[in-house]
């Protein structure tokens with residue numbers, strides 16, 4: 117080949133690399149340069165292969181900025197890492213969009229449905245509607261029926277761990293397994309409101325199976341989308357390595373189960389006897405079917421609302437609960453203090469209930485501190501800028517991916533002093549009461565605030581107090597302490613943990 121042609125090709129190639137590396141929108145936030153195809157993703161992987169939020173934190177420090185900007189392939193990406201910028205992203209209307217990705221579309225069988233991955237008027241309407249009507253069945257409020265169901269389920273788990281009942285799926289040879297320990301309770305809690313029913317005792321295996329599909333789905337995805345979102349064609353070449361096969365298979369199993377419940381409800385529906393959220397939604401569909409402007413109430417939307425609620429419940433809560441047990445095993449002194457507080461306020465004669473919650477500030481602080489330090493949503497859920505705009509003086513182009521750097525914020529020494537230390541006291545005042553203002557943001561904030569915050573906090577509290585009242589979490593003699601490293605995914609999940617729940621007999 118003509119050497120001049122080779123030289124020209126090489127020159128063009130280097131110009132392309134140079135242009136890619138140096139391209140930035142004017143006044144875009146500072147951050148690493150881009151390389152071909154995946155942009156700055158290469159450099160992030162090089163900085164920390166396993167945890168993208170740690171790579172982002174490394175870059176944030178290197179560029180000495182609280183708002184980091186880079187390009188993932190062609191997508192301008194911005195990470196807000198301090199309180200002010202996170203709050204802006206969470207509240208300003210032009211940041212409330214969601215990314216339209218292959219994973220989001222695969223999840224919704226080709227559409228952007230539900231609440232979590234939807235945006236625009238459909239999102240706003242369906243979010244409002246779901247929160248309003250799920251509330252009637254106990255979601256995000258106090259509800260005697262739900263609390264009694266939970267009490268019964270928690271007592272069952274206590275009985276299994278005490279050896280009074282048998283369930284080898286969660287307790288074997290004196291060891292309990294997390295997160296599996298929590299699956300049945302959490303699936304039933306959300307399912308009882310959405311589908312009005314609970315899976316019976318005999319269905320433990322099935323509830324664990326369906327919860328595991330949710331965990332597998334979350335672990336096959338990534339907060340920024342990862343390579344499959346930047347180069348969707350790789351799913352054809354590497355269906356397994358890219359995670360695509362797992363995403364598709366687990367999603368279909370979850371969708372099938374929810375569709376089955378909707379079908380059963382359609383068959384047995386009666387206007388005179390509204391049993392649960394599915395029934396309310398079916399009634400709404402009927403009332404709106406002749407709406408000349410079209411109806412936001414569709415069967416597919418009902419299915420993916422169920423998906424959002426069910427999967428969020430089993431993945432986020434079990435992740436937090438498992439990480440909590442890990443930290444308790446590392447911090448027996450904290451466990452001891454919580455147990456003393458429980459003994460003083462509740463005693464041992466009954467399980468704790470939500471009326472006790474205001475009287476157990478140390479317990480509350482220990483959970484807040486866990487959510488801060490573990491930051492399972494290390495980068496929140498990606499937002500999208502719906503127009504050209506500004507963030508704290510920086511230019512943010514339309515369709516940028518805008519993320520909340522919750523891990524960076526929760527680990528910022530300027531805010532927390534000693535962020536790597538697990539210290540519940542940081543949420544308490546000198547008299548031992550909870551600080552009036554909690555500046556941690558594990559559930560995000562503003563208009564996109566986690567829809568399950570109250571439900572999540574209540575359930576985790578009931579489960580943990582019920583267990584800590586009756587057991588001390590330890591590792592079996594001779595075994596080393598469990599790893600504090602979570603499993604990476606759409607959000608972090610807990611490691612599989614076999615631990616020893618020692619009954620409190622004293």
Ligand code: HEM
Nearest residue numbers: 232425428429432436493497558559560564566567568572
């Ligand atoms: C410890 C448990 C949980 C944590 C840490 C958590 C955290 C979050 C975060 C950070 C967001 C994204 C906010 C944003 O877009 O900026 C979110 C969104 C959401 N969460 Fe949670 N969550 C938890 C539990 C739950 C539960 C139990 C449910 C439902 C049963 C739930 C349902 C949702 C929904 C529907 C959204 C989407 C809200 C929207 O886009 O409008 N979450 N959550």
